[in-house]
Amino acid sequence: MMSDILLIVTKLVLFLSAIISFWRWKELKLGNLIYFPFYMLFVVLIEVCSHFNGISSIDKLLYTLFDIVTYLFFISWFYKILSKNKLVVLLGVCYVISLIFSLILEDITGELKIQSTVGTMIMFLLSILFYTSLIKSNQLIDFIRLPAFWIVTGILIFTLGYLPITFSLTKDFLPSRNVVYLILVVVNVLLYGFFSIAFLCPQKR
Numbered sequence: 001m002m003s004d005i006l007l008i009v010t011k012l013v014l015f016l017s018a019i020i021s022f023w024r025w026k027e028l029k030l031g032n033l034i035y036f037p038f039y040m041l042f043v044v045l046i047e048v049c050s051h052f053n054g055i056s057s058i059d060k061l062l063y064t065l066f067d068i069v070t071y072l073f074f075i076s077w078f079y080k081i082l083s084k085n086k087l088v089v090l091l092g093v094c095y096v097i098s099l100i101f102s103l104i105l106e107d108i109t110g111e112l113k114i115q116s117t118v119g120t121m122i123m124f125l126l127s128i129l130f131y132t133s134l135i136k137s138n139q140l141i142d143f144i145r146l147p148a149f150w151i152v153t154g155i156l157i158f159t160l161g162y163l164p165i166t167f168s169l170t171k172d173f174l175p176s177r178n179v180v181y182l183i184l185v186v187v188n189v190l191l192y193g194f195f196s197i198a199f200l201c202p203q204k205r
Helices: 002-023 036-052 056-081 086-105 113-136 147-170 177-200
Strands: none
Touching (some): 036 056, 056 086, 086 113, 113 147
């Protein structure tokens, strides 16, 4: 019963965030979140397909596709907001190499653990790189009204919660299913909650 309630809450926060992104699309086009409504639509479609699909192998394929698109999307987004930093390019290349190794060494109908672990670590590093750039900036920044701040904060919280799970996957060990489920619910709610705040912020180029 509790797990059903948590699942509903997670989906509601996701769907609400997607709705807000399309509602605010005219404003988002003014800043660096222009493609986020389409990404949110992609996430919703993955969740809907997974919900109505009863085949485990197809579910895993859907979430593998979700992982790949998500990591590539955010690496390209960080590249833009970090002024085309060469380190972002290097990390992007590292992710593509990890994806190639995953596709060669792992079963695509299972979980591509290598790319998932590397991708999550890259998201963490890019988040730290973003905060470092803010600290080094000579401009006076109102963090509360900065959309990228909320997006990156959501990503950082998600990676901090998800990294232990990905490391456990690489060792073929997972803690209690209930613990993993609760962690995923909390980090997803915070992630899409912060995305919603970012979409509602004033958008600037």
